Amino acid sequence: MTEAASAPAPDPVMAAVTEAVTRGHQGDKEGARADLLVLWAQVGDDGDAFHRCVIAHYVADVTPGAEEELVWDERALAAAHETSDERARSYHSSLAIAGFFPSLHLNLADVLRRLGRFEDAEAHVAHTAARIEVLPHDGYGTTIREALDGVRAMIAARDASVRESSPHA
Template sequence: MTDASPAPAPDPVMQRVTEAVAFGHQDDREATRSALLALWAEVGDDGDAFHRCVIAHYLADVTPDAEEELAWDQRALAAAYETTDERARSYHASLAIAGFFPSLHLNLADVLRRLGRFEEASAHVEHTAARVDVLPHDGYGTTIRESLEGVRAMIAAGDTSARDSSPSS
């Protein structure tokens, strides 16, 4: 007999997030955006913080207006601070909320940079740099680390152009 933890219960909201994001992988960003906005309306501004974090994070990626993208990135970060490891693990056993922060801060740094708000962008770059040690040394971790260096260099150069690898570009 093994002492295995029970599998997490299915999460219908996260399933719908996954389905919505799949539209984006098919180059249908508007379908992704529409589906995520509908989910946000259902979850609400005071709904489950884990759901709000994930939905807002993906919404920022498919929002063409930088100011609106910034608002979604800010919502994602605020919701992450309300989320616990226990809640993240209830969706997937490998998740820890600390692993969300490097990406969330990096996204904020990038959009603030594109808006010419370099001082604020630099602060989020430093938050990212302080947290990248929690990321695995895999493809995802490498992407975040490389993007961090790219955003840092663009801030130093006063560059407000969109990065080729930016999800919102």
């Protein structure tokens, strides 16, 4: 079988997510949020769980209010529990759903901390720490590990401010 024949089929939803995320990284968070919300509506509340997980995760990153961000972070985590490695790998062969959980729990810990819900935040820090070893020791893994340390320290200090490295900074 040729490499082209074994490559996953193009995923227009994920291509549109990538475009929206890029738009947000370039400073247009409102435009990125609008694009992602359109994608969410297209996928639907009960659509493909992999798509819902990824879209909700990125909507949370461009949502200005912590209460609404929490809703999107919870949606992302719930959708991650509904999808599979097989589905993730159909998008990219290197993906495993287990690798999503440290970041998803960390995002929940961080937003709960900012809301002053420190005990709930601590529970998600524990979930993050329990799953952190599935992450590679690369730039992404280092980023999540460092953010975990930062969130953990801020919870201990009962600091509800926005972290400097947060998408909300």
